[in-house]
Amino acid sequence: MSRERTIYVSGTNPSRAARTRPENAGFERFMWWFMRISGLLLVILALGHMLIMHVLTEINGQAVDFAFVTHRWGSPFWRIYDLLLLLLALVHGVNGARIVIGDYVHRGGWRTFLLLGLGAFTLVWLLLGIFVIIAFNPATAPAGAGPLGLLSGTVGAL
């Protein structure tokens, strides 16, 4: 019972939990840097978001509802914070998923299908997220049930 063992050389893959920095300039090396820089920013942005929305609201007894969002997005600071968080987290996460797909799916057809699907999905979700954060206006939001009212009314009645 022996398996092939690769002797680890620290200069080649220092982190041991990630990829080595690609040798040649280009997209892959750009993403290598992007993952690390966005990762550092996300430690502050994402952890901050989680602590504010899931811990501080609990301690203060605040409900996360429409009034909460209206108050929060009344400040440009939080809109920019959330926009930055959306962009960095989505691109960071999707690039990670791209690498995971590349590692596990080797057959050309499936690989292309999954990567194109991931790309298309991401583009739609990114545009939706950006649109909602920028365009949200409590004054023009429907006060009543709105287009999803039927759904919420039906499920709520169950």
Place this chain on the structure above:
Amino acid sequence: MPPAPCAAEDESAKGDDLSGMFRYRVSWAQLAWFGHRASGVGVLVFLFLHIVETATVSFGPSVYDWTQTLYNNLPMRLVEVLLMAAVVYHSLNGLRVIAMDFWPRLTIHYRALTYAVVSSTVVAMIPLGLIMITPFMPWGHA
């Protein structure tokens, strides 16, 4: 690809490896690497759901406030605790990866650093988890 075990690690891994669980020795570096992937994919799935759920805010208070009630139960709260643990672990382990990328000499201490990441995650999750589940517990006020 997962990090390959190093020579020094193979020598020292005789006592505390996880060979009972796997056919081969699994190093802490490999487990940390797998945990980073699993937590990353989990957070990404939640992010996609979260974008859609937050988008309902555009439909006004009655729709959005109803959407938020979907989170207001113990099972969803436990999912959120898991999400918090994933974000905390991914952050701390990511910092470890970045530190080792830019200060390669730290790799000598990779095992201690990995222990520190895992134990910090567990310790941080004790107060965070308790605060998050309190409203649904007998001692909670809600």
